[in-house]
Amino acid sequence: MSNAIVSHQSPLIELREVYKVYGTGQAKMQALAGVNLTINRGDFIAVMDSSGSGKSTCMNVLGCLDTPTSGQYLFDGIDVGTLSRDQLALLRRNYLGFIFQGFNLLNRTSALENVELPLIYRGLPAGERSERALNALNVVGLSGWAHHTPGELSGGQQQRVAIARAIVTQPAVLLADEPTGNLDSSRSREIMELLSSFNSELDITVVMVTHEPDMAAFAKRQIHFLDGQVVRDDDNGGAH
Amino acid sequence: MLWNAVLLAMREIRRNLMRSFLTVLGIVIGVAAVIIMVTIGGGATLQVTEQVASLGSNLLLVSPGQRMGMGQRSSASAFRLADAEAIAREINNINAVAPSSSQGATVVYGNENWSTSIMGSTNQFFVAGNWIFESGRAFTQSELRAGKAICVIGESVRKELFGSQNPLGQKIRLEKFSCEIIGLLNAKGQSTMGTDQDDLVVIPLRTFQRRLSGNQDIKLIQISVNDGQSTQKVKQAIGELLRERRHIATNEEDDFTVMDMKEISNMLSGITKVLTTLLGAVAAVSLLVGGIGIMNIMLVSVTERTREIGIRLAIGAMEREVLLQFLVEAVMLSSLGGIIGIILALIGSVTLANLMGVPFVFNLIIVAISFLFSAAVGVIFGYFPARKAAQLDPIEALRHE
Numbered sequence: 001m002s003n004a005i006v007s008h009q010s011p012l013i014e015l016r017e018v019y020k021v022y023g024t025g026q027a028k029m030q031a032l033a034g035v036n037l038t039i040n041r042g043d044f045i046a047v048m049d050s051s052g053s054g055k056s057t058c059m060n061v062l063g064c065l066d067t068p069t070s071g072q073y074l075f076d077g078i079d080v081g082t083l084s085r086d087q088l089a090l091l092r093r094n095y096l097g098f099i100f101q102g103f104n105l106l107n108r109t110s111a112l113e114n115v116e117l118p119l120i121y122r123g124l125p126a127g128e129r130s131e132r133a134l135n136a137l138n139v140v141g142l143s144g145w146a147h148h149t150p151g152e153l154s155g156g157q158q159q160r161v162a163i164a165r166a167i168v169t170q171p172a173v174l175l176a177d178e179p180t181g182n183l184d185s186s187r188s189r190e191i192m193e194l195l196s197s198f199n200s201e202l203d204i205t206v207v208m209v210t211h212e213p214d215m216a217a218f219a220k221r222q223i224h225f226l227d228g229q230v231v232r233d234d235d236n237g238g239a240h
Numbered sequence: 241m242l243w244n245a246v247l248l249a250m251r252e253i254r255r256n257l258m259r260s261f262l263t264v265l266g267i268v269i270g271v272a273a274v275i276i277m278v279t280i281g282g283g284a285t286l287q288v289t290e291q292v293a294s295l296g297s298n299l300l301l302v303s304p305g306q307r308m309g310m311g312q313r314s315s316a317s318a319f320r321l322a323d324a325e326a327i328a329r330e331i332n333n334i335n336a337v338a339p340s341s342s343q344g345a346t347v348v349y350g351n352e353n354w355s356t357s358i359m360g361s362t363n364q365f366f367v368a369g370n371w372i373f374e375s376g377r378a379f380t381q382s383e384l385r386a387g388k389a390i391c392v393i394g395e396s397v398r399k400e401l402f403g404s405q406n407p408l409g410q411k412i413r414l415e416k417f418s419c420e421i422i423g424l425l426n427a428k429g430q431s432t433m434g435t436d437q438d439d440l441v442v443i444p445l446r447t448f449q450r451r452l453s454g455n456q457d458i459k460l461i462q463i464s465v466n467d468g469q470s471t472q473k474v475k476q477a478i479g480e481l482l483r484e485r486r487h488i489a490t491n492e493e494d495d496f497t498v499m500d501m502k503e504i505s506n507m508l509s510g511i512t513k514v515l516t517t518l519l520g521a522v523a524a525v526s527l528l529v530g531g532i533g534i535m536n537i538m539l540v541s542v543t544e545r546t547r548e549i550g551i552r553l554a555i556g557a558m559e560r561e562v563l564l565q566f567l568v569e570a571v572m573l574s575s576l577g578g579i580i581g582i583i584l585a586l587i588g589s590v591t592l593a594n595l596m597g598v599p600f601v602f603n604l605i606i607v608a609i610s611f612l613f614s615a616a617v618g619v620i621f622g623y624f625p626a627r628k629a630a631q632l633d634p635i636e637a638l639r640h641e
Contacts, residue, residue, distance in 0.1 A: 065554055065635040086558045092634075093556025104551050104638060108255045118555045120244055165555070 010077035012173065012205055013039035013062065018071030020057050020228075031057035032068065033228035039173075039207065044199040046219035047209045054228040055209045056101070056177055062207060063098045063175045064088045093121055097166035097204075099176040103158045105150045111137060111161045112146040118169050136168040137161070140194065155182040163191065167198060174198060176208040180215055192218040241561060242568075249569035260573055262537050263622075267577025267614040268584060270530030274610040275585035275603075276592065277523035281516030283589075283598035288512050290599075291430070292505035299368060299501040300475055302327075302461040302482070306497055316495035318457035321445070323485055327461065331477050333469040338364035338462040341448055347397065347441060348413040354400040357440050358414060360448020366392075366425075368462040376408050376423030379444050387446030392423035394438035412441075417451050419443060430597075471500050520606075527610060531617035538621035543640060546629040550637030553630070562630045563623070570622030574615040581614070582607055 020032040031054050039045060049055040060066035061073060064080060073080040075091065083091065092098075097118075105114050115133040124132070137146055140160040150158050159182050166174055176195065180188035196218055198204045208219065216222050217236070224232035253260045305316040324339035340361035346353050359365065363378045376392070383390055391412070398407050411418045428437040449456055465474045475498045482496055552562050585607075593600040629637050 060635045063554070065638070066633055086560075089553065089556055089558040092554065096556075098554055100554075100638075104547075104554065106255070106548060106551060109251070113251060117552070120248065121552075121555060121557050121561065123241075123244065 010074070011038045012041045012043075012076060013037070014072075014074040015058075015061070016072040016074070018058075018061060018068045018073060020061065020066070021069045030228050032061070032071075034071070035228070035230055037223070037230055039205065041205055042199070042203060044196065044206045044218070044220040045208065046216035046222045047207065047225065048211060048213075048216055048222060049209070049225035054225045057228075058225070059098075059175050059177050059207070059209055062173075063096055064092050065098070093118065093169075095172040097169060097171035097174045099159075099162050099166045099174070099179050101177040101181060101209075103150070103162040105158060105161055105165070107150050110147045110149055111142060111153065111164075114150070114161055115164045115168050118165060122169060132168055133164075136164040139167070140164045141190070156184075156187050159183060159191070163194070167202075167204070170202060171204060173205045173207065176206065178209050178211070180210065180212065185214075188212075188215060241564065245561065245564040245568045248565040249572060252565070252569050253572065256541070259537055259541055263534050263573045263618060264577040264580065266530040266533035266537070267574055267618055268530075268581040270527035270614045270617075271578050271581025271610045272585040272588060273526040273530075274520070274523040275582065275607055276589045277519040278516065278603055278606040279585070279589040279601060280592055280596065280598060281512070281519045282601040282603055283593050284596075285509060285512040285516055286601055287598050288508045289505070292501065292508060298465040298467060298469075298471055300463040300465065300471060300478065301499040301501070302463065302478060302496060303459065303499070304496050306494060317486075318459055319461060319496075320456055321458060323482065324458060324461050326485060327463065327478060327481060330481055331463075331474060333466045333474055334463050335466050336364040336367035336462075336464045338362060338368040339445060339458040339460075340365055340462065341445070341453060341457055341459045342440075343452060345415050345441075345452070347401065349401040349410065352401045354397060356394075356397050358448065358452060359440050359442045360445045360452070361442060362445055365442060365462065368464040371428075372426040374424045374426045376421070378423060384444045384446065387444055387450050389417055389419035389447060389451070390422045390444070391419045392425060392442040393421055394425050394440045394442075395427035396436050396439040397441055398424055414441065414443070415452065419447070471502050475500055523610075527613060530614060534614075534617050535621045538625060542625045542629070545626060546632075546637050546640040549626060549629040550632070550634050550640065553634035553637060559630045563627055566626035567619065567623050570619040571615070573622070574618030577618065578611040578615055582611065 015035050015037040018032050018035040019030065022029045022031060033054075035054075035058060037058075047055045047058065057066065061068050067081070075095070080088070080091070106117070112130065112133055115136050116129050119129040119132060134143070134146060137143055140163050142157060142160050142164065145153060145157060145161075148157075150161065153161065159179065163176075163179065166176070174195070179195065180191050183191060192215055195206050195208065199206045199220075206219075208215075210216050220236050222232070222234045222236060223230055224234075302319070304318050318341075319339065321339055324337050328334070328337040338361050340359055342357055342359045344355065345358045346355045347358075362384055365371070366373075366378055373392075374395070378392065379388075379390065391414070393407060393412075401407070401412065402410070407421045407424060409420065411420050425438065425442075430436060463474070463478065465471045478498055479494065482498075483494065486495060488495060549562055553559070586602075590600050592598075629640070632640075
């Protein structure tokens with residue numbers, strides 16, 4: 001039931017010589033310094049970065065939340081740089097799911113309404129909307145917590161609400177920025193198994209940032225960043 | 241898309257109850273203050289105008305002496321009946337000349353007594369003062385000439401002495417003599433100055449002079465000018481006539497006063513208009529303060545709202561969807577505040593108008609202006625910060641601090 005992209009000739013995502021520069025003059029900082037990356041349908045990628053910069057920026061660019069300073073981002077063969085703001089919004093709405101490091105849930109809003117939000121923008125009728133949202137909460141193991149607000153949930157529970165919100169639309173690509181950063185190891189494994197199942201069962205392409213090799217081991221492919229560049233691209237062979 | 245925006249706006253209002261409440265409150269206070277003040281002010285103006293009109297705006301009051309400032313008058317000899325007759329004879333464009341004299345006295349009927357003002361005058365008094373007979377009749381010429389012991393009473397005197405009884409044909413005692421009631425005047429209510437115009441007993445001038453005052457003095461001549469004629473010209477003609485009759489040299493001041501009710505009415509309605517404007521200005525300040533309150537609430541929440549907008553954009557909301565949601569939210573809150581404000585103002589001004597004895601005048605323009613102003617404040621300060629945020633890249637909006 002995933003949103004199949006029409007053409008299957010080109011890779012799903014392609015970054016060509018992408019630069020992202022913050023600040024000017026002395027304070028100038030290159031977060032991305034010429035990134036070349038190809039992501040195919042069905043990939044499960046762990047992005048690792050020992051230097052601590054670049055990977056989040058890369059995720060934001062991939063999620064169309066941030067615009068690169070230069071370079072090309074092709075999504076299913078379409079140059080994202082040529083799209084209007086509204087077209088970008090529709091791309092995010094229909095094909096991308098994003099799990100933020102800081103959750104970015106609406107506070108004072110129930111878990112259910114948070115998860116419903118992307119479906120409202122998709123224009124789903126109320127009945128189907130809450131059914132799918134409850135289902136997504138079920139998948140992440142929060143069935144009893146639908147009417148709790150983020151303030152009433154633990155960090156791990158908030159993380160899972162954020163995951164439910166990202167997968168409720170069954171996106172083509174799931175972008176996760178340190179999805180296990182706030183969880184203990186057993187919870188982390190649960191989340192990773194969840195992401196693996198999305199990848200294998202729902203055919204969702206997953207790109208995940210992590211700094212833990214244990215978690216990266218769940219991925220089919222590991223990409224290492226250093227100083228804003230991809231320095232290693234290993235195939236795990238789905239070893240998990 | 242609109243329905244989605246309404247749904248999201250309602251969720252947003254429910255999520256931020258306090259903020260929504262304060263926004264609505266600011267609008268309610270602003271709208272209600274302006275409407276109440278202007279309505280009461282307008283009612284007071286109308287009341288003054290009506291009272292002056294009931295007195296007859298074409299009325300000239302001629303009295304001996306000059307006003308010397310607060311309540312003081314220079315002494316001067318009173319008029320004689322001949323002065324009034326001369327005015328009636330020689331001045332054009334007037335329809336009634338009522339010479340009168342009055343004094344306070346206690347009137348007694350049975351066990352009831354009431355202290356009132358006794359007015360000695362002619363039938364012209366009823367014409368000049370626009371008096372209407374509730375029942376009974378005015379004096380006849382022979383009664384006036386003979387100085388008969390008869391009287392016409394005002395509504396307040398009737399109420400005090402007779403209650404529910406019919407006063408016509410009854411005899412009341414005025415100081416040393418008793419007289420028969422032949423007429424009852426229609427109620428006029430309070431005068432502009434706050435005195436009760438209906439608290440009087442009118443008797444023929446001759447009766448007054450013979451039985452009460454014991455002299456021929458005329459203390460006041462009321463002259464009503466024909467409709468459409470300039471009171472100013474008549475006033476001047478009367479002044480010249482009286483100067484001549486009272487032998488005042490050209491270099492001397494008048495020793496009498498001609499008051500023009502139109503001038504007084506203009507002056508009074510001028511004052512109430514100034515007061516209304518003043519009240520309106522005070523109210524406008526409260527509207528402004530309410531507006532600034534709304535502005536503060538909106539601006540304080542910009543950080544939170546910017547992050548919220550970032551989340552919505554990141555999830556796939558288009559800029560115009562976010563803006564429509566904020567616009568709907570602002571319009572809903574502003575309209576709610578405006579409607580509550582108008583309802584409160586109407587209740588408040590009807591109550592206040594009753595308490596103050598002022599007529600209630602509904603001023604649709606003020607209602608519209610104050611509603612639109614506060615709605616505009618709500619919408620502008622709710623919408624424009626949101627617009628700024630919605631134009632950012634999602635990641636910038638999310639990082640906003």
